[in-house]
Amino acid sequence: MENRKTIRKFFCVWSFEKEEDWLNEMAMNGWVLESVGFCSYHFVRCEPGEYAVRLEMHPYDESYVQFMQETGAEYVGRMIAWVYFRKKTADGPFDLFSDIDSRIRHLDRIGKMLAVIGGANLLIGLLNSFNPSRIGWINLLAATALAYALGRIHGKKEALEKERLLHE
Numbered sequence: 434m435e436n437r438k439t440i441r442k443f444f445c446v447w448s449f450e451k452e453e454d455w456l457n458e459m460a461m462n463g464w465v466l467e468s469v470g471f472c473s474y475h476f477v478r479c480e481p482g483e484y485a486v487r488l489e490m491h492p493y494d495e496s497y498v499q500f501m502q503e504t505g506a507e508y509v510g511r512m513i514a515w516v517y518f519r520k521k522t523a524d525g526p527f528d529l530f531s532d533i534d535s536r537i538r539h540l541d542r543i544g545k546m547l548a549v550i551g552g553a554n555l556l557i558g559l560l561n562s563f564n565p566s567r568i569g570w571i572n573l574l575a576a577t578a579l580a581y582a583l584g585r586i587h588g589k590k591e592a593l594e595k596e597r598l599l600h601e
Contacts, residue, residue: 435478436477436478437467437475437476437477437478438464438475438476439473439474439475439476440459440473440474440476441472441473441474442455442472442474443472445582445585446543446547446582446586447582447585447586447589449488449489449490449515449543452488453486453487453488456474456486456488456517457485457486459474459476460479460481460482460483460484460485460486460519461481461482462481463478463479463480463481464476464477464478464479465477465478465479465483465484465486465519466484466486466509466517466519467509468509468510469509469510469511469512469515469517470512471512471513482522483521483522483523484519484520484521484522485519485520485522485527486509486517486518486519487506487517487518487519487520487527487528487529488515488516488517488518489515489516489529489530489539490514490515490516490539490542490543490546491514491515491516491542492514493511493516498516501518504520505520505521505524505525506518506519506520506527507519507520514546533593533596533597533600534597536593537590537593537594537597540586540589540590540593541590543586544583544586544587544590547579547582547583547586548583550579551575551576551579551580551582551583552576554572554573554575554576554579555572555573555576557569557572558570558571558572558573558574558575558576559573
């Protein structure tokens with residue numbers, strides 16, 4: 434029986450919860466995340482349900498990784514701005530966000546990144562559209578996709594803000 438496997442899979446930035454759910458489903462089936470790459474997930478055999486996996490967009494910060502390790506979480510790796518952790522389920526609940534406000538701040542970080550990259554693509558696309566030898570339409574298409582992603586993240590943020598009002 435194989436002890437390692439790699440799965441190539443793509444998740445959109447606004448569906449990071451779906452990615453996390455899939456990683457936890459893999460762990461429930463006896464495959465825990467060992468490392469990550471671009472659209473590439475490397476798993477190792479484990480006891481089914483032995484681990485919980487969490488991910489978040491967070492700038493690399495050695496003190497944050499060390500803090501997470503002090504809570505019993507293992508640093509799995511990072512892909513671009515996303516950081517991945519796993520923790521044994523026997524050690525208790527594992528959540529990276531303690532409350533609604535921390536979830537909103539997380540969505541704000543994602544939204545700011547999308548806005549900067551989308552704005553840059555829009556500007557480059559517009560500037561290149563005046564030069565017939567350039568293919569500015571690619572940047573305009575990327576800006577459109579990023580604007581869509583930003584809208585999806587904003588919708589999630591609004592839903593959390595409404596939920597927060599209900600609990601106040």
